Amino acid sequence: MTNEQTFDGMLVEDAEFITLTQLCRSCTVETETITLLVAEGILEPLGRSAEQWQFAVGSRRRVKTVIHLQRDLGVNLAGAALALDLLEQIAELKRL
Amino acid sequence: MEYKDYYKILGVARDATQDEIKRAYRKLARKYHPDVSKEADAEQKFKQLGEANEVLKDTEKRAAYDQLGVDWQAQQDFRPPPGWASGFEFHGGPRGAGGNEDFSDFFKSLFGRAGGAAGSHHRQGFQMQGEDHHARVLIDLEDSYNGASRSISLQMPELTRDGHVKTARRTLKVRIPKGIRQGQQIRLSGQGSPGTGGGKAGDLYLEIEFNPHGIYRVEGSDVYLELPLAPWEAALGAAVKVLTPAGTVDLKIPANSKAGKKLRLKGRGIPAKTPGDLYVVIQISLPPADDEKARAMYERMRDELSFNPRAKMEVA
Numbered sequence: 001m002t003n004e005q006t007f008d009g010m011l012v013e014d015a016e017f018i019t020l021t022q023l024c025r026s027c028t029v030e031t032e033t034i035t036l037l038v039a040e041g042i043l044e045p046l047g048r049s050a051e052q053w054q055f056a057v058g059s060r061r062r063v064k065t066v067i068h069l070q071r072d073l074g075v076n077l078a079g080a081a082l083a084l085d086l087l088e089q090i091a092e093l094k095r096l
Numbered sequence: 097m098e099y100k101d102y103y104k105i106l107g108v109a110r111d112a113t114q115d116e117i118k119r120a121y122r123k124l125a126r127k128y129h130p131d132v133s134k135e136a137d138a139e140q141k142f143k144q145l146g147e148a149n150e151v152l153k154d155t156e157k158r159a160a161y162d163q164l165g166v167d168w169q170a171q172q173d174f175r176p177p178p179g180w181a182s183g184f185e186f187h188g189g190p191r192g193a194g195g196n197e198d199f200s201d202f203f204k205s206l207f208g209r210a211g212g213a214a215g216s217h218h219r220q221g222f223q224m225q226g227e228d229h230h231a232r233v234l235i236d237l238e239d240s241y242n243g244a245s246r247s248i249s250l251q252m253p254e255l256t257r258d259g260h261v262k263t264a265r266r267t268l269k270v271r272i273p274k275g276i277r278q279g280q281q282i283r284l285s286g287q288g289s290p291g292t293g294g295g296k297a298g299d300l301y302l303e304i305e306f307n308p309h310g311i312y313r314v315e316g317s318d319v320y321l322e323l324p325l326a327p328w329e330a331a332l333g334a335a336v337k338v339l340t341p342a343g344t345v346d347l348k349i350p351a352n353s354k355a356g357k358k359l360r361l362k363g364r365g366i367p368a369k370t371p372g373d374l375y376v377v378i379q380i381s382l383p384p385a386d387d388e389k390a391r392a393m394y395e396r397m398r399d400e401l402s403f404n405p406r407a408k409m410e411v412a
Contacts, residue, residue, distance in 0.1 A: 006245060006269040009282030009302060013369075026228040026298070057281060060301065061230050065131045072146070073125050087132065095278065095314075 017046070017054035027063045034063070042066055042081045097201040099174035102148035102161065110166065114153065121149040139251065147199045157207060174202060198263055226289035226298035233302045235272055237309050237319070240366050241341045243274035248302070252289075268300075275368040276304050277317050312341060317372025319365045324381040325349060340364055340374055347376060355380045 024031055035050065037043045042062060045053035062084060069080040103110050106120045127133060128141040135141065151157045168174065231250050239246070252266045273282065281301045288298025306314060313320040323338060333351035337344055342364055349359075357378045365372025385391045397403075 006271055007284045007287065008271045009273055009284060011273045011276060012281040012283050012301070014280070025225055028227045058279075060228060061303065064230060068131050069129070072129055072142075074122060083132070 012057050014057070016057050018057065018059065020045075020050055020053045020055070023055050023059060023063065026060050027067070029063065029067065033067070036077060037063060037066060040077050040081050042077075042084065097174050097205060099168040100144075100147070100200060100202045101168070102151050105144050105148040106152065108152075110162070114155070117149070117152045121145060121153065125149075143198055147203050150199070151203070151207070160206065174205075223293040223295045224291060225295045226291040228298040228301060229288040230301045230303065232305055233270070233272075234305050234307050235276075237306050237312055237314060237366075238341050239272055240274065240276050240304075240306070244272045246270055246272055250300075252287075252300075270302065272304070275317075275366055275371070277366055277368055278304060278306050278314055280304050311339075314366070317366040317368045317370070318375060319372060320375045320377055322379050323347075323376045324379045325353070327380055327382065330354070330378060330380050338376060342367075342374075349378070353378050 018026070020031060020034060023034060031050070034043065038045060038053075043055060043059050045055045045059075047053045065084055065087070066077070066080045069075055069083055070077065075083065103112070106117060106124065108116055108120045112120070124145050125142065128135060128138045128145060130139045130142055133142070151161050229250075229252065231248065233246060233248055235244060235246060238244075247267055247269050249265060249267045251263050268284070268287065270282070270284065276282065281303050284300040284302070286297045287300035290297050311321060319341065321338070321340065323336070325334070325336070328334075329336065329349055330353045331351065333353075334349045336347050336349060338347045340361070345361065345364070347359065347361075355378055359376040359378070361374040361376065363371045364374035383390055385394050
């Protein structure tokens with residue numbers, strides 16, 4: 001279906017942070033999933049306790065990539081974390 | 097609807113063992129996974145693999161599929177035989193979030209829509225905001241300097257009339273804000289997955305990436321440009337016109353500029369909130385010594401200038 005309306009893209013500022021609740025909602029995952037990703041070092045939120053956690057905007061994409069890799073390729077969390085790091089390194093190298 | 101040859105899709109024989117099927121799927125899934133693969137049709141391929149695997153990894157479904165017989169060809173027009181599946185009982189076991197919604201009509205005619213997580217979403221009075229979606233968009237560096245509108249094409253879930261979610265290709269025209277940097281995201285409110293039970297739709301996030309550019313290189317909001325100079329321009333100084341993404345600039349080259357020297361044009365990088373700088377990196381191009389006149393000039397420099405480019409290397 002074609003939609004010819006023009007949408008205004010709102011810039012997501014780097015300084016923008018999202019809470020645990022927002023991140024779970026955004027990715028439709030349970031808080032336990034996020035807690036596991038934090039424990040694995042895949043996400044590094046600011047704040048000491050889960051209630052105070054603040055996630056960088058790029059966290060959404062990281063969560064989804066990890067979930068997809070786990071679900072589709074049968075890798076465990078550590079494997080998905082490694083793949084994610086390598087994917088980001090490749091993207092970085094390509095930019096240079 | 098088209099018949100699907102699941103064995104062919106996974107590249108295994110019809111009598112492959114369950115282990116062989118698993119191995120074939122894993123290998124191809126790694127190759128075509130949309131988060132990993134750079135193949136152009138990865139998403140489509142990956143979807144087919146998922147469907148083939150869903151059937152063949154499950155011995156019940158595989159047996160049912162095998163019962164169709166071996167005479168079918170891929171893409172052949174297919175109708176399920178009368179009384180199909182009456183003797184089978186399928187134990188759902190969805191692949192994960194999306195369930196079977198993305199699978200082909202062929203799959204659905206054989207195994208139904210059942211098994212997806214969708215059912216649980218339709219509880220009475222249960223309201224939930226839709227999922228956010230992500231996509232990557234390639235733009236030109238110039239688009240960030242000037243702002244631009246881009247048409248992007250996405251596979252997006254949509255709510256059908258009967259309350260099912262199915263993916264459809266959608267084209268959206270998006271205004272890209274000026275000053276955006278590589279890796280930054282823009283949000284389109286309400287353009288993600290539909291909500292359930294009257295909940296709000298999710299948002300769509302677009303991550304910006306620049307097309308590789310032959311002349312400019314981008315680091316954060318700074319832009320680098322290599323400027324070739326003739327040896328005498330670099331040695332004697334010169335005024336040159338430089339084409340930057342923001343237009344032409346008159347640039348004064350100081351005398352005795354060395355190759356690799358960076359000239360900073362403040363604020364002429366990406367016009368972000370804190371604008372980046374444009375760095376002009378000097379390169380020196382040597383005129384080729386391919387005629388008598390050029391050779392004579394190089395020979396004169398060799399004889400009359402006392403210049404040792406390797407002075408620091410302590411080699412005679």
